[in-house]
Amino acid sequence: MSGRYQPADAFRSPRFSGIRTFMRLPYVTDMTDVDFAVVGLPFDTATSFRTGARFGPEAIRAASALLRPYNPEQDVDIFAHLSGVDAGDLQLAPGDTEGTYALAEEGLGTLIDAGVFPVVLGGDHAITLAELRAHSARHGPLALVHLDAHGDTWHEYFGQRFYHGTTFRRAVEEGVIDPAASVQAGMRGSLYSPSDIGDARDMGFTVLSTLELLDLGPAAYGDLVRERVGDRPAYLTFDVDFCDPAYTPGTGTPEVGGPTSAQAQAFVRALTGLNLVGCDVVEVSPSYDSPGQPTALLAANIAWEIISLHALARARGAGS
Ligand code: MN
Ligand code: MN
Numbered sequence: 372m373s374g375r376y377q378p379a380d381a382f383r384s385p386r387f388s389g390i391r392t393f394m395r396l397p398y399v400t401d402m403t404d405v406d407f408a409v410v411g412l413p414f415d416t417a418t419s420f421r422t423g424a425r426f427g428p429e430a431i432r433a434a435s436a437l438l439r440p441y442n443p444e445q446d447v448d449i450f451a452h453l454s455g456v457d458a459g460d461l462q463l464a465p466g467d468t469e470g471t472y473a474l475a476e477e478g479l480g481t482l483i484d485a486g487v488f489p490v491v492l493g494g495d496h497a498i499t500l501a502e503l504r505a506h507s508a509r510h511g512p513l514a515l516v517h518l519d520a521h522g523d524t525w526h527e528y529f530g531q532r533f534y535h536g537t538t539f540r541r542a543v544e545e546g547v548i549d550p551a552a553s554v555q556a557g558m559r560g561s562l563y564s565p566s567d568i569g570d571a572r573d574m575g576f577t578v579l580s581t582l583e584l585l586d587l588g589p590a591a592y593g594d595l596v597r598e599r600v601g602d603r604p605a606y607l608t609f610d611v612d613f614c615d616p617a618y619t620p621g622t623g624t625p626e627v628g629g630p631t632s633a634q635a636q637a638f639v640r641a642l643t644g645l646n647l648v649g650c651d652v653v654e655v656s657p658s659y660d661s662p663g664q665p666t667a668l669l670a671a672n673i674a675w676e677i678i679s680l681h682a683l684a685r686a687r688g689a690g691s
Contacts, residue, residue, distance in 0.1 A: 374454025375404040378440060391432045392457035393492070394675065399456035402485035406453040406685070407678060409490045410482070411460035412475055415656070417468045417497035417535045419528055421623045427655035427670070428460060428492040430621075434664050435671035442679040444640055449678055452685040458482070461491075468497055468533040475501035476508075483509055483649075488681050490674055493653030495623060496523055496535040499608050500542055506649045507547035510604035515539065515553035515576075516596055516642060518635070519610035520626040522555050522578060524571045535623070535654075543574050550575030552603050554596050556584045556638070557613040560626035581629055584638070593641030600645055607642065607650040607680075609635075609673050611666055619669055621660025632669045639676045643683055650677045 379395040392398050393409035402408065411428025418424065441448045449455070461478040464470035479502060482489045491502055496519070507513050517523075521536065524543075528534040532541065539555070542548045550571075556579040558568060571578050577599055584592060611619040615629035630638070652670045660666045 374406060374450050374452070376454045376456045377450045386436045391429070391436065393432050394435045394438045394455070396455050396457045398459060400458055402482060402487050404454055405456050405485070405487050407455045407488040407490055407681060408458040408482055409455070409492065409674065410458045411492045412463060412494040412498045413460055414463045414465065414471050414494045414498050416466045417533060418495045418623045419534065419536055421656055421659060423656035423658045424493055424495045424623060424654055425465070426657045427494060427653070430655055430657035430660070430664060430667035431492045431652070431670045431674065432457070434667035435675070438671060438675050442676070445679050445683055447679055447682045447686060449682040452682045453678070455678065468531070471498070472501040472504070472533070476505045479505040480508070489649055490678060491649070491651035492670070492674065493651055493655070496538050496610055496653045497533060499651055499653065500533065500538045502649055502651060503542050503547040503606060504545065506604070506606060510648055512546055512549040513648070514600040514603040514605040515542070515548045516600065516605055516607045516645070517553065517555040518557050518608070518613045518638060519555065520557055520559050520581070520612045520629060521610070521624065522558050522568060522571045522576070524574065525567070540574070548606070549603070552600055553577065554579070554599050556592065557581050557630070559628055585630065585634070589637040589641040592638055593643065596642060597644055602646055604648045605645045607647055607677060609639065609652045610654045611652065611670050612654055614669060619666040621656050621658070621664070621666030622654045623656050632665070635669065636672065636676060639673055642680060645680070647677070647681060647684065
């Protein structure tokens with residue numbers, strides 16, 4: 372068995388040729404025979420510091436040209452189990468966060484209702500609320516698996532309730548995630564007060580700082596997440612500032628003292644056995660990236676690891 376839609380054959384057209392889609396997948400908007408669809412959501416006007424994540428999806432697509440179909444760490448050939456496409460970018464309204472939410476919920480809803488696993492490329496972290504709404508409307512409250520230097524559970528910024536640092540407080544208030552089944556990990560850096568993390572714990576989240584996560588290691592982290600999440604529908608969100616800015620400088624709110632790109636991959640790979648219904652990789656801001664685009668490369672590889680998790684679930688007869 373293998374999927375209808377697969378990447379372009381690199382032995383017929385070299386990887387540096389052709390129009391940039393994610394992983395050189397065909398650009399297809401008809402969801403017939405599609406298992407997963409990569410979509411961009413280039414919205415970045417809910418950032419608190421550096422803007423520029425509107426150019427994240429195109430940078431991640433360009434960096435993804437080198438991705439191959441077989442994941443040796445997971446021993447899975449993605450396209451033996453899945454048919455995948457790049458469905459382009461969702462509609463959005465720059466400068467209008469709530470307007471963008473409405474457009475994104477509608478666009479994603481079309482994919483979800485077609486039985487497609489959406490892989491969203493951000494965009495700033497505000498967009499995740501629209502995704503959580505779209506998925507929870509179909510599945511009920513979700514278990515959130517969140518890798519980020521920040522908890523994004525602040526109250527508001529400049530009087531605005533919908534910002535990239537308020538996403539998960541709003542998600543709890545709206546009932547689209549179940550904090551008791553959710554794990555935030557990677558938090559570090561300066562805060563306004565102890566309540567920044569204390570509030571998240573009071574809301575019911577399990578919160579692991581970067582140091583706690585590194586002490587735990589990938590295998591124990593995976594066990595902890597599986598124990599918290601169980602078989603609930605789960606949503607995985609990866610903010611690239613999870614990594615140290617030595618690895619992911621191209622992002623809006625960098626925090627030093629973070630994991631390496633190798634550690635980030637290992638933590639994501641450890642998340643087998645979940646009932647993932649959706650995911651995103653956010654906060655790639657290419658104009659701050661280093662030559663060689665390490666941030667976009669990491670983001671492309673994390674999206675590929677998540678697609679690998681979905682292929683593994685399909686191979687094991689779950690998560691379809
Ligand atoms: Mn974030
Ligand atoms: Mn962050």
